[in-house]
Amino acid sequence: MADKVLDAKGLNCPLPILKTKKALKEVPSGGTLEVLSTDPGSVADFAAFCRTTGNQMVEETQDGGVYRFVIKHTG
Amino acid sequence: MDAQTAKDSAAAGSGENAKSMSIIVTKGSLDWAYPPFILATTAAAMGVDVTMFFTFYGLPLLLKKLDLQVTALGNTAMKMPMMGMHMGMPNFMSMIPGVDAGASVMMKNLIKKKGVASIEELREAAVESDVNLIACQMTMDLFEYKIEDMIPGIAVGGAATYMENALKADINLFI
Numbered sequence: 686m687a688d689k690v691l692d693a694k695g696l697n698c699p700l701p702i703l704k705t706k707k708a709l710k711e712v713p714s715g716g717t718l719e720v721l722s723t724d725p726g727s728v729a730d731f732a733a734f735c736r737t738t739g740n741q742m743v744e745e746t747q748d749g750g751v752y753r754f755v756i757k758h759t760g
Numbered sequence: 761m762d763a764q765t766a767k768d769s770a771a772a773g774s775g776e777n778a779k780s781m782s783i784i785v786t787k788g789s790l791d792w793a794y795p796p797f798i799l800a801t802t803a804a805a806m807g808v809d810v811t812m813f814f815t816f817y818g819l820p821l822l823l824k825k826l827d828l829q830v831t832a833l834g835n836t837a838m839k840m841p842m843m844g845m846h847m848g849m850p851n852f853m854s855m856i857p858g859v860d861a862g863a864s865v866m867m868k869n870l871i872k873k874k875g876v877a878s879i880e881e882l883r884e885a886a887v888e889s890d891v892n893l894i895a896c897q898m899t900m901d902l903f904e905y906k907i908e909d910m911i912p913g914i915a916v917g918g919a920a921t922y923m924e925n926a927l928k929a930d931i932n933l934f935i
Binding site: 699703738 | 798801802805806807874875876877881882885889
């Protein structure tokens with residue numbers, strides 16, 4: 686179970702990333718943030734965001750049109 | 761700065777070792793306002809220090825009240841989704857009264873429907889994430905804008921101010 690959940694469903698680029706950055710501030714270092722998104726572009730974008738910021742993508746799943754990312758706050 | 765703080769700030773990309781980007785914003789229509797604000801806010805979220813320099817028709821994007829429009833004029837590839845197809849907007853249609861206003865309303869409705877942020881939202885996010893917003897002094901004089909007309913928290917400067925930022929930046933864009 687993630688420390689915090691961010692529902693970014695229905696939002697388009699770049700809002701899921703902007704809201705994720707904001708939400709990560711509320712997650713303690715080492716904690717996890719779960720993000721739900723319906724933007725197909727977020728698959729590539731969240732990977733790039735994690736690589737660039739030093740946060741760790743620990744889980745990535747897809748259910749129907751909903752993408753779920755679990756990001757460990759290590760950045 | 762202790763070791764842990766230094767490590768944190770390096771990983772977050774903030775502090776002295778942060779990457780930086782500058783954008784010259786020269787256009788103020790609804791469609792042209794998106795690229796600079798999307799890139800600035802996303803870069804800031806990725807730990808990049810961002811400077812935006814608003815000049816000529818980009819300057820009004822700093823006005824307190826925004827009323828952005830699109831125009832078909834000079835926008836030769838402009839197509840709008842309509843009734844399940846993409847309808848072209850030939851240049852001459854801009855001459856017909858109400859067409860650009862109608863296209864602007866349509867665009868804003870699409871933006872809302874597709875969950876795309878408004879320019880107001882993105883600008884707020886830019887301010888919140890400490891993007892350095894610089895209004896071009898010369899453009900303010902030229903087009904008679906006052907600093908009181910602009911959103912708070914912006915800086916005013918000229919070409920040298922921009923150059924100082926640009927010379928240090930990893931990415932410089934002109935939009």
